[in-house]
Amino acid sequence: MRRVSFEDMNCSIAQCLEVVGEWWTLLIVRDALFGITRFDDFRSRLGIARNVLTQRLEHLVAQGIMEKVPYQDNPVRYDYTLTDKGRSLWTILVAMRQWGDTWAAPEGPPVESLHKPCGHTTTIQPTCSECGDAVHLRDLRAVLGPGAHDPDFLPARRA
Amino acid sequence: MRRVSFEDMNCSIAQCLEVVGEWWTLLIVRDALFGITRFDDFRSRLGIARNVLTQRLEHLVAQGIMEKVPYQDNPVRYDYTLTDKGRSLWTILVAMRQWGDTWAAPEGPPVESLHKPCGHTTTIQPTCSECGDAVHLRDLRAVLGPGAHDPDFLPARRA
Numbered sequence: 075m076r077r078v079s080f081e082d083m084n085c086s087i088a089q090c091l092e093v094v095g096e097w098w099t100l101l102i103v104r105d106a107l108f109g110i111t112r113f114d115d116f117r118s119r120l121g122i123a124r125n126v127l128t129q130r131l132e133h134l135v136a137q138g139i140m141e142k143v144p145y146q147d148n149p150v151r152y153d154y155t156l157t158d159k160g161r162s163l164w165t166i167l168v169a170m171r172q173w174g175d176t177w178a179a180p181e182g183p184p185v186e187s188l189h190k191p192c193g194h195t196t197t198i199q200p201t202c203s204e205c206g207d208a209v210h211l212r213d214l215r216a217v218l219g220p221g222a223h224d225p226d227f228l229p230a231r232r233a
Numbered sequence: 234m235r236r237v238s239f240e241d242m243n244c245s246i247a248q249c250l251e252v253v254g255e256w257w258t259l260l261i262v263r264d265a266l267f268g269i270t271r272f273d274d275f276r277s278r279l280g281i282a283r284n285v286l287t288q289r290l291e292h293l294v295a296q297g298i299m300e301k302v303p304y305q306d307n308p309v310r311y312d313y314t315l316t317d318k319g320r321s322l323w324t325i326l327v328a329m330r331q332w333g334d335t336w337a338a339p340e341g342p343p344v345e346s347l348h349k350p351c352g353h354t355t356t357i358q359p360t361c362s363e364c365g366d367a368v369h370l371r372d373l374r375a376v377l378g379p380g381a382h383d384p385d386f387l388p389a390r391r392a
Contacts, residue, residue: 085343086330086331086333086334086338087260089333090333090337100250104244108388161370162336165328168359170250173249173324174247175245176321178251183378184245184378185375185376185377185386186375186377189372190372191372194364198368199361200358203357204351204355205351207350211321213350214346215346215347215349216267216346217345217347218343218345219334219343219345220341220342221340228267229269
């Protein structure tokens with residue numbers, strides 16, 4: 075079953091889902107951020123079928139998220155490593171991890187992040203690029219940006 | 234085609250994908266954060282089939298992400314609103330939006346966030362809960378947490 079494409083949607087979230095929304099893809103990126111580079115290591119960690127993993131890795135390479143670098147000839151074998159575009163998905167994965175830690179980890183977080191400069195286990199806090207304060211959802215209002223096509227995309231707000 | 238379940242994986246990212254990893258689900262949550270509550274409004278904004286939308290909304294209600302509140306009888310009709318568990322997905326959606334703005338929005342961001350307390354259009358910056366500094370990927374090291382089952386889940390790091 076081929077899903078619909080989100081490619082024509084004028085929405086950055088849809089564009090992100092177009093690239094990483096397939097089953098498995100974000101778990102492959104997670105393992106790549108952990109330092110996994112080899113096909114067989116991804117496969118054994120994820121318990122994923124060879125053909126599905128091949129397809130997902132090729133999609134990630136085609137989208138510029140990963141690049142493949144041969145590490146042996148005859149037969150040729152590749153390391154799969156993240157590009158800058160791929161590494162910059164880390165904020166999404168950390169946000170997903172922290173959500174899962176809060177709502178779906180009754181025994182506590184399986185994995186935590188150590189912030190090397192300060193030496194502590196850290197929770198990422200969203201802060202404002204302009205004033206530096208911590209940001210809460212209630213403090214945000216969505217507004218149309220320069221790339222908006224449809225002035226009615228955001229619903230009218232009641233006063 | 235029913236996908237595999239990530240429910241048995243001891244990973245908070247997999248648990249999050251188990252809840253919101255279906256096609257469309259995060260776009261439904263996006264629209265709910267914009268203030269959309271009605272079935273027909275979700276449907277017309279997303280261009281999604283009725284049966285698929287029904288299934289996704291029921292899944293979100295079953296998972297405690299949304300709740301349905303009748304707003305009329307005969308026939309009964311519901312508002313779908315986010316719970317606290319659902320609203321707390323906002324950090325994931327903002328991270329996805331910012332990634333898409335950077336890598337897949339050649340005309341500029343379609344939507345931006347206004348930080349109401351300071352009055353500026355903001356970009357969310359990840360900072361450390363312990364020292365307050367901005368966090369970059371290179372500053373983080375994944376470590377096993379109290380909920381870890383498998384001591385070998387994180388690959389050994391070369392010195």
